[in-house]
Amino acid sequence: MSSDVVSPATTLLRMSGIEKSFLGVQVLHGVDLDLRAGEVHALIGENGAGKSTLMKILAGVYQADGGTVELDGQSVRFEHPLQAQQAGVSTVFQEFNLLPERTVAENVFLGREPRRNRLVDAARMNTDTQALLEDLGLTWLRPATRVRSLSVAGQQIVEIVKALSYDARIISMDEPTAALADEEVELLYRLIAKLKERGVAILYVSHRLKEIFDLSDRVTILKDGALVDTVATADITSDELVRKMVGRPISSFFPDKRPGTEAGDVRLEIRQGGNEQVDGIDLTVRAGEIVALAGLQGSGRTEIAHALFGVDRFTRGQVLLDGRVVTLRSPRQAVRSGLALVTEDRKGEGLVLNQSVAANARLVLDAVLPRRASQGARRIPGILSSLELVSRGSSQEVRFLSGGNQQKVVLAKWLATEPKVIVLDEPTRGIDVGAKERVYTLMRELSAQGVAILMISSELPEVIGMADRIVVLRDGRVAGELPGGVDEETVMALATGHQADERGEP
Numbered sequence: 001m002s003s004d005v006v007s008p009a010t011t012l013l014r015m016s017g018i019e020k021s022f023l024g025v026q027v028l029h030g031v032d033l034d035l036r037a038g039e040v041h042a043l044i045g046e047n048g049a050g051k052s053t054l055m056k057i058l059a060g061v062y063q064a065d066g067g068t069v070e071l072d073g074q075s076v077r078f079e080h081p082l083q084a085q086q087a088g089v090s091t092v093f094q095e096f097n098l099l100p101e102r103t104v105a106e107n108v109f110l111g112r113e114p115r116r117n118r119l120v121d122a123a124r125m126n127t128d129t130q131a132l133l134e135d136l137g138l139t140w141l142r143p144a145t146r147v148r149s150l151s152v153a154g155q156q157i158v159e160i161v162k163a164l165s166y167d168a169r170i171i172s173m174d175e176p177t178a179a180l181a182d183e184e185v186e187l188l189y190r191l192i193a194k195l196k197e198r199g200v201a202i203l204y205v206s207h208r209l210k211e212i213f214d215l216s217d218r219v220t221i222l223k224d225g226a227l228v229d230t231v232a233t234a235d236i237t238s239d240e241l242v243r244k245m246v247g248r249p250i251s252s253f254f255p256d257k258r259p260g261t262e263a264g265d266v267r268l269e270i271r272q273g274g275n276e277q278v279d280g281i282d283l284t285v286r287a288g289e290i291v292a293l294a295g296l297q298g299s300g301r302t303e304i305a306h307a308l309f310g311v312d313r314f315t316r317g318q319v320l321l322d323g324r325v326v327t328l329r330s331p332r333q334a335v336r337s338g339l340a341l342v343t344e345d346r347k348g349e350g351l352v353l354n355q356s357v358a359a360n361a362r363l364v365l366d367a368v369l370p371r372r373a374s375q376g377a378r379r380i381p382g383i384l385s386s387l388e389l390v391s392r393g394s395s396q397e398v399r400f401l402s403g404g405n406q407q408k409v410v411l412a413k414w415l416a417t418e419p420k421v422i423v424l425d426e427p428t429r430g431i432d433v434g435a436k437e438r439v440y441t442l443m444r445e446l447s448a449q450g451v452a453i454l455m456i457s458s459e460l461p462e463v464i465g466m467a468d469r470i471v472v473l474r475d476g477r478v479a480g481e482l483p484g485g486v487d488e489e490t491v492m493a494l495a496t497g498h499q500a501d502e503r504g505e506p
């Protein structure tokens with residue numbers, strides 16, 4: 001019998017009764033998970049539910065305190081990631097483990113380079129990598145290219161190719177699309193389809209329900225470290241999935257405007273703002289208004305946020321706050337002028353990881369607004385509880401929080417400064433559906449209080465559901481403005497410059 005032919009139903013891996021505690025606190029309670037050859041198995045749950053911990057146990061990064069792992073029916077225990085990798089179990093983490101100065105081929109074969117007369121056989125390494133790439137239809141990727149020059153998607157693909165070079169039969173992916181642009185997501189989808197054809201089992205952690213329905217065959221739901229259910233994706237609706245995950249139905253995803261919230265005076269105005277990346281930007285945001293910046297990656301959305309915040313600058317034009325021209329040369333100046341910039345901040349940038357939740361939430365107050373710090377700090381507990389932060393209290397170090405909960409601390413840190421204008425750059429990336437709803441509700445509350453909100457998001461439903469006006473950018477310029485509630489096609493047509501009916505593969 002050929003071992004190459006794997007029936008889709010073959011169970012490759014079975015984790016049973018997995019237990020894990022950190023410092024005496026149990027975070028996984030007897031979790032079961034099995035992976036079949038050729039399936040995409042989604043793992044979902046709220047922030048802090050235990051997804052990453054389970055994944056890290058599978059990867060050999062953590063060791064379980066109880067339970068068993070069987071690979072091909074044999075009991076295994078991975079003490080080290082390399083051991084897992086050698087057994088065919090690979091993980092693509094969000095923080096890549098690649099060496100940027102080395103080439104694609106050098107990274108793929110890192111630590112086990114083919115040798116000839118004791119010297120690294122670079123030619124063979126390149127040919128072998130080329131073969132792997134061709135086999136996957138990735139002919140645009142060259143073995144001799146330095147990893148540094150690749151996009152995030154390119155780097156992620158190198159990680160996957162590396163996994164395959166170890167004959168991985170199980171690949172775990174932790175929110176693989178979090179940092180990808182739409183067209184790059186397509187690339188990843190195609191690669192995943194190829195992996196499935198080869199009988200690779202993929203464990204896929206994501207908060208994006210659409211991806212779960214697009215990609216997965218089965219889905220396992222965790223809540224508070226315990227297994228809720230494993231179901232065939234085709235047998236469940238997204239409402240049911242959310243209910244299993246959050247424990248309550250989420251009725252209206254985008255809360256309505258608070259009664260009485262009217263657009264007031266112009267709080268933020270950019271007049272003919274321009275620099276190397278953007279040009280001729282005219283934009284206003286009124287008190288109580290939510291304005292979204294939409295556009296493809298590279299259209300200038302984030303550049304505008306950075307220029308406002310003094311990270312970069314506008315070298316042309318003017319910025320006005322409450323009708324007065326302001327100079328924003330540094331983030332400090334921007335904060336003092338009443339601006340806040342919440343970035344997606346995935347890797348805890350902007351958080352001091354070995355300090356407590358409380359200390360981190362005060363960071364901006366203490367550093368920039370010392371005179372208002374103690375007063376501002378009193379608001380922090382309320383902000384954190386409205387965001388439903390899951391932590392062991394405000395003295396817990398943020399490095400022990402799950403990714404989504406770290407993001408909530410970042411939000412709290414900015415809200416504590418009581419900004420007049422708040423710029424939200426991908427505010428809900430990496431946070432679960434329940435927490436998203438909280439963020440939206442909070443945005444409505446802030447605008448009812450007269451805060452002007454400028455939001456940047458690649459999630460069109462979020463842009464359309466929340467914004468009063470949508471300013472669409474294309475190639476660093478304003479391509480046009482649309483009212484909130486329009487359909488996605490209209491936004492895309494403006495963002496790409498193609499009429500909706502002309503769009504399609506070039």
Ligand SMILES: Nc1ncnc2c1ncn2[C@@H]1O[C@H](COP(=O)(O)OP(=O)(O)OP(=O)(O)O)[C@@H](O)[C@H]1O
Binds near residue numbers: 022050051400
């Ligand atoms: N090294 C650690 N030390 C202490 N506690 C930890 C550690 N790693 C995780 N935890 C805790 O374990 C729980 C589960 O975290 P985990 O990262 O697995 O959640 P998650 O489901 O991946 O969440 P998210 O969607 O936010 O990434 C959380 O309460 C977290 O604070």
